[in-house]
Amino acid sequence: MSNAGSVTVRAPGKVNVQLVVGGRRTDGFHELANVFMAVSSYDDITVSPADRLRITVSGPGKERVPTNDSNLAAQAATLLGKHAGVEPGVHIHIDKRLPVAGGMAGGSADAAGALVACDALWGLGTEQHVLMSLAAELGSDVPFNLLGGTALGIGRGESLTRLPCPRTCHWVFAIAGFGLSTPEVYGAHERRRREAGLPFAAADMPTPQPSAALLEALAQGDTAGLAASISNDLEATATALRPELTRTLKAGQAAGALAGMLCGTGATMAFLATDRPEAERIAERLLASEACASAFVADGPVPGPTLA
Numbered sequence: 001m002s003n004a005g006s007v008t009v010r011a012p013g014k015v016n017v018q019l020v021v022g023g024r025r026t027d028g029f030h031e032l033a034n035v036f037m038a039v040s041s042y043d044d045i046t047v048s049p050a051d052r053l054r055i056t057v058s059g060p061g062k063e064r065v066p067t068n069d070s071n072l073a074a075q076a077a078t079l080l081g082k083h084a085g086v087e088p089g090v091h092i093h094i095d096k097r098l099p100v101a102g103g104m105a106g107g108s109a110d111a112a113g114a115l116v117a118c119d120a121l122w123g124l125g126t127e128q129h130v131l132m133s134l135a136a137e138l139g140s141d142v143p144f145n146l147l148g149g150t151a152l153g154i155g156r157g158e159s160l161t162r163l164p165c166p167r168t169c170h171w172v173f174a175i176a177g178f179g180l181s182t183p184e185v186y187g188a189h190e191r192r193r194r195e196a197g198l199p200f201a202a203a204d205m206p207t208p209q210p211s212a213a214l215l216e217a218l219a220q221g222d223t224a225g226l227a228a229s230i231s232n233d234l235e236a237t238a239t240a241l242r243p244e245l246t247r248t249l250k251a252g253q254a255a256g257a258l259a260g261m262l263c264g265t266g267a268t269m270a271f272l273a274t275d276r277p278e279a280e281r282i283a284e285r286l287l288a289s290e291a292c293a294s295a296f297v298a299d300g301p302v303p304g305p306t307l308a
């Protein structure tokens with residue numbers, strides 16, 4: 001939407017259909033095979049001219065979103081302004097529906113949305129490949145949040161190849177009443193490997209690969225095959241940190257999900273359903289079970305940030 005000098009962009013969150021975690025590199029990031037899918041749950045980012053960069057936030061969890069320079073949307077506006085030689089005097093309003101610290105890349109979605117919105121507000125017409133490289137400076141997930149659809153991310157997750165996914169997947173997301181910090185979960189994952197006597201450095205581990213069965217199921221639109229192959233290497237660590245997440249996982253399975261797993265570094269759990277009505281029934285049963293703070297349904301894949 002663009003009116004009276006403001007632009008609104010709808011930015012989707014993501015689920016990691018498969019997250020294979022390799023070793024830690026010397027720069028501190030882990031090698032990944034990260035199969036992303038953008039899903040139909042959105043933050044809305046509205047930008048309008050202002051005398052200085054300013055952030056406001058509405059929606060659930062708004063008190064946990066920083067409104068200073070550390071906000072990823074503010075960082076995105078600053079970076080794009082610097083790249084284009086534009087003073088980033090802009091008011092960014094984030095209407096937040098993605099869970100905060102929930103593993104659905106809400107902050108990265110806001111950054112990707114702010115890049116697209118500021119580019120439109122300032123009439124820059126920045127080429128997509130330039131926006132993608134700015135996105136990679138902002139965070140490992142931001143390039144995917146800009147791309148949308150379904151993609152494999154390698155390296156630290158920023159080096160993307162689109163994946164075919166002809167069929168809509170129906171997901172249920174169970175939101176925890178708490179968040180999990182991404183660096184803390186990666187750190188705990190490494191500690192667990194160290195304590196188990198397993199290698200943890202990238203130099204001592206093979207490059208992570210997505211499973212052939214998962215890629216085949218995605219490409220064929222085979223929901224049962226997908227349910228059999230979704231996985232997240234960080235799930236054991238997150239459930240060790242917050243054992244109540246195991247209860248959420250079991251509740252989703254008891255509610256009729258084909259499969260469930262941790263979303264990114266959590267604390268959201270993602271469940272795959274046969275169709276949309278079944279997904280809605282699972283969400284209702286999950287809520288009734290009181291094994292999560294809230295639950296909602298979303299479909300994927302969906303495109304990246306779009307002008308609303």
Ligand SMILES: C[C@@](CO)(OP(=O)(O)O)[C@H](O)COP(=O)(O)OP(=O)(O)OC[C@H]1O[C@@H](n2ccc(N)nc2=O)[C@H](O)[C@@H]1O
Pocket residue numbers: 016019028029030031032034102103104105106108138139140141142155156157182183186263264265266
């Ligand atoms: C786990 C994932 C899965 O998609 O998402 P979330 O659950 O956070 O949404 C990502 O790897 C998160 O990506 P993102 O949230 O962009 O992370 P960044 O800002 O780049 O990095 C934050 C911190 O996470 C750790 N990190 C991140 C990416 C990576 N490949 N290896 C890491 O070890 C590092 O400790 C880094 O300092």
Ligand SMILES: Nc1ncnc2c1ncn2[C@@H]1O[C@H](COP(=O)(O)OP(=O)(O)O)[C@@H](O)[C@H]1O
Pocket residue numbers: 064065066070071072073094099100101102103104105106107108110111179180182264265266267
């Ligand atoms: N625009 C933003 N929205 C949400 N969190 C943000 C934002 N900018 C910075 N943050 C910080 O990033 C942390 C991780 O946020 P988020 O992206 O929601 O989770 P995750 O990395 O688990 O997907 C938050 O706890 C918050 O401190």
